[in-house]
Amino acid sequence: xxxxxxxxxxxxxxxxxxxxxxxxxxxxxxxxxxxxxxxxxxxxxxxxxxxxxxxxxxxxxxxxxxxxxxxxxxxxxxxxxxxxxxxxxxxxxxxxxxxxxxxxxxxxxxxxxxxxxxxxxxxxxxxxxxxxxxxxxxxxxxxxxxxxxxxxxxxxxxxxxxxxxxxxxxxxxxxxxxxxxxxxxxxxxxxxxxxxxxxxxxxxxxxxxxxxxxxxxxxxxxxxxxxxxxxxxxxxxxxxxxxxxxxxxxxxxxxxxxxxxxxxxxxxxxxxxxxxxxxxxxxxxxxxxxxxxxxxxxxxxxxxxxxxxxxxxxxxxxxxxxxxxxxxxxxxxxxxxxxxxxxxxxxxxxxxxxxxxxxxxxxxxxxxxxxxxxxxxxxxxxxxxxxxxxxxxxxxxxxxxxxxxxxxxxxxxxxxxxxxxxxxxxxxxxxxxxxxxxxxxxxxxxxxxxxxxxxxxxxxxxxxxx
Numbered sequence: 478x479x480x481x482x483x484x485x486x487x488x489x490x491x492x493x494x495x496x497x498x499x500x501x502x503x504x505x506x507x508x509x510x511x512x513x514x515x516x517x518x519x520x521x522x523x524x525x526x527x528x529x530x531x532x533x534x535x536x537x538x539x540x541x542x543x544x545x546x547x548x549x550x551x552x553x554x555x556x557x558x559x560x561x562x563x564x565x566x567x568x569x570x571x572x573x574x575x576x577x578x579x580x581x582x583x584x585x586x587x588x589x590x591x592x593x594x595x596x597x598x599x600x601x602x603x604x605x606x607x608x609x610x611x612x613x614x615x616x617x618x619x620x621x622x623x624x625x626x627x628x629x630x631x632x633x634x635x636x637x638x639x640x641x642x643x644x645x646x647x648x649x650x651x652x653x654x655x656x657x658x659x660x661x662x663x664x665x666x667x668x669x670x671x672x673x674x675x676x677x678x679x680x681x682x683x684x685x686x687x688x689x690x691x692x693x694x695x696x697x698x699x700x701x702x703x704x705x706x707x708x709x710x711x712x713x714x715x716x717x718x719x720x721x722x723x724x725x726x727x728x729x730x731x732x733x734x735x736x737x738x739x740x741x742x743x744x745x746x747x748x749x750x751x752x753x754x755x756x757x758x759x760x761x762x763x764x765x766x767x768x769x770x771x772x773x774x775x776x777x778x779x780x781x782x783x784x785x786x787x788x789x790x791x792x793x794x795x796x797x798x799x800x801x802x803x804x805x806x807x808x809x810x811x812x813x814x815x816x817x818x819x820x821x822x823x824x825x826x827x828x829x830x831x832x833x834x835x836x837x838x839x840x841x842x843x844x845x846x847x848x849x850x851x852x853x854x855x856x857x858x859x860x861x862x863x864x865x866x867x868x869x870x871x872x873x874x875x876x877x878x879x880x881x882x883x884x885x886x887x888x889x890x891x892x893x894x895x896x897x898x899x900x901x902x903x904x905x906x907x908x909x910x911x912x913x914x915x916x917x918x919x920x921x922x923x924x925x926x927x928x929x930x931x932x933x934x935x936x937x938x939x940x941x942x943x
Contacts, residue, residue, distance in 0.1 A: 510644020512680025518654035539891025549881035555873035571689030592670035623869035627690035635801035638856040658779035733867035742926030756912025786845040793849020813850035818912035828901035
């Protein structure tokens with residue numbers, strides 16, 4: 478009897494913890510995450526392997542990280558996504574869905590163009606095609622992130638982030654990366670990229686079958702914008718069209734940033750976002766090159782690094798959503814950030830062990846598990862910082878800031894390995910140390926600027942009806 482009662486109690490507790498995942502909106506976010514993740518390996522891990530296989534140097538491969546700069550600066554055109562109405566698309570599908578379909582169409586075209594390049598003959602054309610892919614992918618991310626935030630309530634951000642990240646890894650890790658490696662092994666890199674471009678049609682289907690969010694600006698935000706526009710109207714010496722243009726510029730471009738800088742601790746927040754995942758980025762940029770230099774084949778990488786790693790990552794993402802719900806955003810960030818830094822050391826173990834399949838599995842599984850934990854907490858934290866009037870712009874600003882360090886500074890990863898004379902063990906120890914840099918800033922945020930979910934509730938933040 479006691480065992481039966483204990484089992485029933487455990488089942489009820491688990492059902493309560495995982496209840497947010499039963500919301501049907503999570504399926505939409507899963508598929509949109511798939512669409513967001515699919516292009517990533519095509520310009521990062523798989524591209525690095527492709528370039529290395531045709532003889533491109535490690536330093537040059539590292540420099541290809543610069544072609545991913547649009548991920549770091551997409552906040553510059555995020556205001557257009559927030560405010561600009563697209564011909565036909567916006568009228569037919571709505572603000573968020575119209576932009577999503579528009580960017581996904583161009584992203585398919587960009588990946589097809591990349592599939593037609595030849596890095597052995599023209600590396601510049603590869604770089605330009607990669608830049609086109611990253612620009613459209615970064616724009617798609619603006620729309621998808623804004624949709625995710627607007628369609629959910631604040632208490633659902635942890636589960637929503639987990640669903641989006643699951644989808645991201647299904648698209649990026651399983652289909653784009655592992656599937657891409659299988660395709661490249663049997664049909665060549667060009668065919669692999671061409672086939673994967675068609676995978677984005679799944680994301681377009683999800684957009685067509687999903688509702689448009691209903692997330693109006695708060696009264697306080699509208700009042701602030703009205704005061705600014707009224708002030709401009711008093712400048713009678715300026716032509717009417719110029720006053721209107723200045724008003725649009727303020728509301729669309731300046732107001733999102735002005736609103737953010739009025740918050741307590743905003744400089745600490747930006748500094749933390751900038752450096753938190755730098756160690757991970759340095760590791761991720763060169764991991765594919767590391768596997769190949771150890772002697773692992775494309776199939777082995779696909780099976781271990783992508784398939785086994787995906788299982789561990791899914792578990793980490795699932796538990797990450799629970800961790801956020803149980804102990805809060807900032808505590809979850811601290812615990813998962815510390816764990817992520819520790820698991821970077823497993824790559825040093827692999828470097829010392831050589832071509833050991835067992836150590837390979839352990840390193841990849843542990844790293845992917847902690848990456849799942851930390852990513853859920855990080856995405857949920859960024860989501861909690863967004864005002865509903867400027868969702869796309871503010872989230873893009875925060876995400877871009879995090880990407881800026883990871884993309885620009887990770888471009889030095891190949892140079893770091895070369896400077897260490899190919900000593901991968903030392904390189905991965907350095908990435909573990911660098912991964913700890915953000916934790917002191919996080920402690921400051923926890924101590925002096927904790928997250929207050931009630932602020933979002935006060936904003937009147939609303940999503941669509943489930």
